[in-house]
Amino acid sequence: MEILQLPTELLLSLPQYLHNIEDFTNLSSTCRTFRRVCSDASPNTILRLAAASSRVFFRPDPHFLIAATVRQVGEWALLSHDNTEQLRRHIQGGVYSLLHLCVDKAGLTMDDIRRLHASRFSLINPIADMIDRCAGPQFVSTPDFWDGGVSNPATISLEPNRALFQIIIYGELFAPTMQAFLEPDRALPRFDQELRLDFIKYCIPDSMCRSYTGLTVLEVGPYAGTKNELMPQKESDQVGLDYLLTCRTWREAWERVRLAIGPNFDDVSRQIMWESAVQIQGLAGLEMLRPGGLEGWRSRLAEMRKRIESLPVEKRPKESRYGSSGRYYCWESPNMAAEITVTLAPYWGET
Structure with missing residues (x-):
């Protein structure tokens, strides 16, 4: 019997x-x-099958495929407490552990893969180049770097493509949590602050990320066997992202998007929530940074801003303090830059 003569189900x-x-x-x-x-x-x-070829066709590995599927995993995890705890364990195992959960719980079609690869040229590469100029090899190779070549020189090590996908993954996973804070009356399920900090700690690992008062770094995943010593890897991903997310070029790019929708809020809590809500839209949200890309988002952003404006004080996200000094803080609602600052507190001298 020839193979084409096999029964259809086979x-x-x-x-x-x-x-x-x-x-x-x-x-x-x-x-x-x-x-x-x-x-x-x-x-x-x-x-x-795509995951089996991740290192060849879906780079950066494993971030590309995680970015493509982690929203599905997040939706599954929000269905129950047990699912959320399973997600937490895989996050603590690091990015490859998170990819294994994605492969177990999510899926891609060939059309999805084609769209993702098309977006690499239209969206991913241009934004990665912007990051490179902000904080990557292009940044540090600027002539007269330390003598006025750039406005804010710093000794950092950041791989632009990986950093971009770390930002994308954070948005894909936690955008529904931000939506829950934008619509508190609907009582939508959401991830807690500790799970987001776990994502920063274990899926964006850094040798400077260590335990201190109020925050614990388990010796699992990328920190297994380190005994709180420097990690064997050379990457300083949290330090690099902390610089990127607060540098003038990155902040001003997103400020232009927000100001196209409406003025800044005078109230600090509303403004912080507004800044994060705009930036937490995952891969598709990067369109806002491209010429003409804001038009497809204008109505959605206007609705977000309206919801933030109407939030009463008692329903706005609360602030949490960390460290013996209480100087480091983030909010109940997602805010990647603040959460990275919290995980890096030992880097700034916190004990």
């Missing part, structure tokens, strides 16, 4: 036994029968 199961996405595309291009077979493959099967 042919449809073939993609489950392939090794990677390259095998899948090769099988799909073999003949019309196999093209139909591959077109019926489940999104989870396609994601599993």
Whole structure:
């Protein structure tokens, strides 16, 4: 019996036994029968095959595929306390552990993959280049760097593509939590502040991230076996992102977006929430930084601003203090820059 003579249900199961996405595309291009077979493959099967090729076709690995699927995982985790705790354990295991959960709970279609790769040229690469000029190799290679070549020189180590995807993943995972704070009367499910801090600690690891009063760094995932000593890896991702998210170029780019919708709030709590809400929209939200890209977001941003403006004092996110001095703080609602500052408190001298 030839393979094409096998029963339909057996042919449809073939993609489950392939090794990677390259095998899948090769099988799909073999003949019309196999093209139909591959077109019926489940999104989870396609994601599993893509993950097997992550280091070749979906770089930065594993951040690219996490960014593409983590919103699905977040929606699943918000369904129950047990799901949320499972997500927390995988986050504490680091980015590869988080990818394993994505592969287990999410899926991608081939159309999704094509759109993602198209966005690399139209959206991801231009914003990564902007980050490179803000805080990457282009930044530190500026002529006369320490003598006026840039307005705020600093010794940092930041890989632009990885940093961009860390920002995207944070937005994809925690945008629904921000929405819950924007619409408090709906009592939408949301992730707590500690889970967001866990994401910063373990999925954006840094040798400067250590335990101190009010914040604990477990010796798991990227910190396994470190005994609170310097991590063996050279990356300083939190330090790099802390610089990026507070540097003038990055702040002014997002300020232009906000001012196109309305003026700044006089009230500090509203303004902080407004700044974070605009920046936490994941991959699609980066369109706002591209020429003409704001138009597709204008009505949504106007609605966000209206909701923040109407929030009574008692329903605005509360502030939490960290450290023996109480100098380091973040809010109940997502705020990536503030949360990175909290995890880096030992870097600034907190004990």
